[in-house]
Amino acid sequence: MELQTLTFIVVGLTFALYIGIAIWARASTTSEYYVAGKGIHPIANGMATAADWMSAASFIxxxxxxxxxxxDASVYLMGWTGGYVLLAMLLAPYLRKYGKFTVPEFIGDRYYSKAARIVAVICLIVASLTYVIGQMKGIGVAFSRFLEVPFEVGLFAGMSIVFVYAVLGGMKGITYTQIAQYCVLIFAYTVPAVFISLQLTGNPIPQLGLGSTMADGSGMYLLDKLDLVLTDLGFAAYTVQKGTTINMFLLTMSLMIGTAGLPHVIIRFFTVPKVKDARVSAGWALVFIAILYTTAPAIGAMARLNLMNTIQTGEIGSAEGNLAYDERPAWFTNWEKTGLLKYEDKNDDGRVQYYNDKNKAFSDKMAADAGWSGNEMVKVDRDIMVLANPEISNLPNWVIALVAAGGIAAALSTAAGLLLAIASSISHDLLKGVFRPDITEKQELTASRVAMAGAILVAGYFGLNPPGFAAQVVALAFGLAASSLFPALMMGVFVKRINRAGAIAGMLSGLGSTLVYIFWYKGWFFFPGTEMMANTPDNWILGISPEAFGAVGALINFVVAWSVSNVTEEPPEHIQHMVEDIRVPGNIGTPSGH
Amino acid sequence: MSSNKQAYWKANLRLVAGCLVVWFVVSYLFGILLVDVLNTIQIGGYKLGFWFAQQGSIYVFVGLIFFYASRMNKLDRKHDVHED
Known part of the structure; x- marks a missing residue:
């Protein structure tokens, strides 16, 4: 069957499934809307959390x-999984015990301050909205590449689907849809990886294939082969470190703390029945995430090896050793059309040379020996590796159709979770909590549906007209969560002495220092040309990149909150009782003070 | 706070601290700080430091959370603070 027809059928079927689930799981109370009635099984919640967490960025x-x-990419693998250990041990069970609906609500109650709650709402909205814009863009890209419909049409289709199940079903509808989306995305991710691992190493399990010998009879280990192929062409070896150790350390730390502090992830643990379910559910979430995250390194290494071998077909420097441009494979031509892959015949020999021309010694040698005049693969966009992988390996069309549906599932599930976090903080924290405490449950439910619809429209608008900073948002979202929300939440549980003044001072100083550091190198509010220094490693303080600063911001937050709290009055007695109460799962023992 | 609750909380803190030591060792120590030393050891086609950074640390994280959850369940029952 034609690829495009097949893709329409697969994507259409998944959409019908999501809508069906949405109609079945409508929400009728605020508890169902915000936290799915606290009735989700921990394994089901783990699966939904995994889909919520793994975005278009993780997938593509x-x-x-x-x-x-x-x-060097290990920082993302460790950073985006290690955060779940912090979440399971430092936040999830206690916030579940506290038993309310949103993250700012906990901060507002614990620090007996509407101001703290509003600061938390602002952090939440900025972090979630910047994050959701990327998802909307991902949906549009997946549609336009695979279904060859205009970007706008793809975006509207995605928005309508999210609208139906998020507005109708709230957290309940979102949770059950995310379970279906997890199944689609993990299947779409692992099937090509199994095929490719089998082709290259003869081992069907990608995690083992990556550590196996090549199936080409050379007896060489795959990773050693990749190191060799890359260094032969003047690139750095795959398995060695290129960045500085301090930056790797801090970036990993920032991503871990940021992961644990992202509100759309935290609220997922409000949906399970008990405290012990919250603990084990974090474990299940990480199991489902780990399936993708341990497969990704295999896909990365194997795709790179396939790409290098496709272009450098024979001995380096020999006349026939490079791919002739006229004989390039179909996927090469397809991706050239999208502009994500670009070739320029610099030495007019009709063949493709792909090597590191920034390595001067190697570059000069090849110019003298073989007449190479520069790297001719002038653009190889990283994002095409997963999407083009099935084509590079000549996999059947249904696998390619599946990858399209998987990418869309990843983007939709994350977008829905983020939109719910935004909508509930507007209706529950701002409206019900601060401005109109007297509204009824029914009015609040309507308000949060309106807020959800509004958030979808805003996200859609930015998806269509992406602000210049779209690529920079990951640093911002994680920086905000790491430097402001995580420390406030963790100290709220573990340090009874932290009071209102300390928490607010801590959050503002953590947030402020992180924002200034990011804006210093990336421009104030990301306006081009307003940066104070070029964003290069030489200019960074101690070699710390803006992305890695969140951990420093968190440290500043901890120190300031601790110092200010210790020179001001103790928190009121009923707050201290509240902290004691959330530290234990049951209600046996001393009565709580309120 | 009753002495039972205090004992429960102390035991919880000890457990969390122990788990976080392991969490730190497998990722930051084995995966980043000591990566060059561990890379001199080869397990199949993997250099050990590289394996911890891209595979091993993630497996340990999963195991840690389940270990923590099961130990906490025991602790909840021992101190009679479980929910059901």
Whole structure:
């Protein structure tokens, strides 16, 4: 069957499934709307959390990042999984015990301050909205590449689907849809990886294939082969470190703390029945995430090897050793059309040379020996690695159709979770909590549906007219969550002495320092030309990149909150009782003070 | 706070601290700080430091959370603070 027809059928079927689930799981109370009635089984919640967490970026971009950065990309693998350990042990069970609907609500109650709650709402909205714009863009790209419909049409289709099940079903509808979306995305991600691992190493399990010998009879280990192929062409070896150790350390830390502090992830643990379910559910979430995250390094390395071998077909420097441009494979031509792959015949020999021309010694040698005059693959976008992978390996069309549906599922599930976090903080924290405490449950439910619809429209608008900073948002979202929300939440549980003044001072100083550091190198509010210094490693303080600063911001937050709290009055007695109460799962023992 | 609750909380803190030590060792120590040393050891086609950074640390994280959850369930029952 024609690829495009097949893709329409697969994507159409998944959409019908999502809508069906939405109609079945409508929400009728605020509890169902915000936290799915607290009745989700921990394994089901783990699966939904995994879909919520793994975005278009995890699905499409991460393996590409690994393919081109090699060992250095480990920061994303460890950073985006290690955060769940912090979540399971430092936040999830206690916030579940507290038993309310939103993250700012906990901060507002714990620090007995509407101001703290509003600061938390602002952090939440900025972090979630910047994040959701990327998802909307991902949906549009997936549609336009695979279904060959205009970007706008794809975006509207995605928005309508999210609208139906998020507005109708709230957290309940979103949770059950995310379970279906997880199944689609993980199947779409692992099937091509199994095929490719089998082709290259003879081992069907990608995690083992990556550590196996090549099936080409050379007896060489795949990773050693990749190191050799890359260094032969003047690139750095795949498995060695290229960045500085301090930056790797802090970036990993920032991503971990940021992951644990992202509100759309935290609220997922409000949906399970008990405290012990919250603990084990974080474990299940990480199991389902780990299936993708341990497959990604295999896809990255194997895709890179396939790409290099496609272009450098024979001995380096020999006349026939490089791919003739006229004989390039179909996927090459397809991706050239999108502009994500670009070739320029610099030495007019009709063949493709792909090597590191920034390596001067190698570049000069090849110019003298073989007449190479520069790297001719002038653009190889990282994002195409996962999407083009099935085509590069000549996999059947249904696998390619599946990858399209998987990418869309990843983007939709994350977008829905983020939109719910935004909508509930507007209706529950701002409207019910601060401005109109007297509204009824029914009015609040309507308000949050309106807020959800509004958030979808805003996200859609930015998806169509992406602000210049779209690529920079990941640093911002994680920086905000790491430097402001995580420390406030963690100290709220573990340090009874932290009071209102300390928490607010801590959040503002963590947030402020992180924002200034990011804006200093990336421009104030990301306006081009307003940066104070060029964003290069030489200019960074101690070699710390803006993306990695969140951990420093968190440290500043901890220190300031602790110091200010200790020179001001203790928190009121009923707050201290509240903290004691959330530290234990049951209600046996001393009565709580309120 | 009753002495039972205090004992429960102390035991919880000890457990969390222990788990976070392991969490730190497998990722930051094995995966980043000591990566060059561990890379001199080869397990199949993987250099050990590289394996911890891209595979091993993630497996340990999963195991840690389940270990923590099961130990906490025991602790909840021992101190009679479980929910059901």
């Amino acid at each position: 971009s991460m393996a590409g990042l690994i393919a081109f950065k090699g060992y």
